Amino acid sequence: MNVIISNKSEKPIYQQIYEQLSALILKGELESGYCLPPIRQAALELRVSVITVKKAWEELERSGLIHTVTGKGCFVADFAPGEILETRNRLILEQLTLDAAYYKSFGLTLDEVIGLLKKVYD
Amino acid sequence: MLALDVRNLHKKYPDFQLKNVSFQLEQGYIMGFIGVNGAGKTTTIKSILNMLRIDGGEVYVFGRNMAEHETELKQQIGCAFGDVDFYTRSRLKTITDITKKFYRNWNEDIYANYLRRFKLDENKKIAELSSGMKVKYSLALALSHGAKLLILDEPTSGLDPVSRDDLLDLFQELIVDGEISILFSTHITSDLEKCADFITFIDDGQIVASAEKNEFVEAYRLVSGSEAQLGVIREELIAYKVNSFGFTGLIRTEDFDPSSDLRASMPTLEEIMIYFAKKESLYV
CATH class of the missing domain: 1.10.287 (Helix Hairpins)
Incomplete structure (x- = not known):
């Protein structure tokens, strides 16, 4: 999974993550059932704040691209x-x-x- | 659960006062505490830690009143100050041996790990450490007794860019399990642009805003335009700078009309701080 974050961009970082992940999902590069890394882990690796990742994941869920299974994690939705x-x-x-x-x-x-x-x- | 709940702190000095300082830090997150020199960051932190007598207000740590359970709660708090000097002629080893007696959950392995990570030599005397190394040493002490709440005053200010980066990495590692919370004050706001979840901004002894970082920044816009346009918008601006090309100023997003032909952009944390500091000088 490839996500590139720019600090120079006017776009908020959560928006950048959301857009890049939704593109990866819609292009089929992240397949249905793919398990996204836990929020805190992703924050550590992307070096962004926890809330930033949380927001990006929430946006993805709102768009119907991922769904959350309580206790298990976030998965790319079935289409x-x-x-x-x-x-x-x-x-x-x-x-x-x-x-x-x-x-x-x-x-x-x-x-x-x-x-x-x-x-x-x- | 709130790791830290600061309610209505008041502290009066002859020439400075903390006025009604309140903010909350949820467990498992990083909060940056920003403000210019003299804004009240250290006074607030010392008030939280009961290191000075406050004139009013309350502090709760993990839901318990700090004034009533200070000794107990301090087992769970790790703190470090950028400028506190230990006895300079003692060796690190001596100071550590004294410090660890106060903590029930002192962990020698974790301590040894941080010494390695920070490249600290226990046999050195405090006087032989650079200011950056002193900060690292106090962090090693703060992190080795299982603290769940870290309160750090300017931990990054004496550090070179490489060590600062390493420290910010460490902060993010620490909160990954969602158990540890970190409040750290700084005036190097670029440290916060990435890793901080929340920002609390203090100016002249009062909290201007305490919010999630994005919301905090989005509440302001940096606008620029010609001097003629300044006349129209001047009243709405928090502060502005004028030069021969026009003006640049900070405005609350709610006061800004997006259909106006002023150029607007998102300010950085630093710009917000600068314009607020400017606001005071306008009225002097």
Whole structure:
């Protein structure tokens, strides 16, 4: 499991961990049933605070990507066929909703946004 | 369970006072206690440890009143002060032999381990140690009697970057089982950006905020803009600096209008500290 934390980033560290792990899960690199390290162990290894990891794990659980078995740990959730795609799209949509609000605050039209997006996408 | 519960501490000196200092540390976590020199960090820590007479307030350690059960509770507390000097002409061995008599759960193996880890030679005299080595020695003493609550005053300040890093590693190792809790004061805030779970910020004898680290930082924004924009927002700012290019200031997130065209970013702990210190000088 590969997680890279940047102190320079504006993003809170728990967000960085959450995003990288959810990407690993949605890409299938962490398979269903994979047991995540215990929170305190992960904090020690990533050299971040316990609460930071706790928050990241909670976010993953809220997104339905992992589930907690009391006394045993956190596991990557089982996905029905197509569910991964569905979850991925849902997460992307959540992000797009936020982004769209930002673009709208500048008064951009959809075509303008798509035009600009094309520029950065290649 | 709360490892430490500080309630409404008051302590009055002729030219300084602790006012209504309260904060809580949950068991198994690290709390950074920050503030500029003279803000009241050491006074607070000494009050917690009953090392000075307070004018009001209460301290609970693991749910028990410190004033009533001091001797008992101190078995479970390990403390170290950045600047306390031992008898400088004694050997470490002599001081250790005296210290361990006070602790029921003194563990010789753990002590020997820390001596090795910190590269301390028991046959040296205190006077022969650098200030960093003195800190390490007092930490070795604090960690060798099974303490469940560590209260450390500026443990990192005399250390070089490598030793500081090693010490922060050690702190994280210590809390991994969720049993040990650590309160440590520092003005080197970069030590806290990563490992601390909670931040308590004291300024001029009063607690400004005590919160989970992320929430603490997210409660503030660093804004910058032109001098004309400063006129509009000046009242809302905690403090600001002006130069010929414009201004930069600290603002509470709740007072900041994100749709304004000011540039805003997340402050570091250090920036929050600096602007709060500036606030006082504004009114002098």
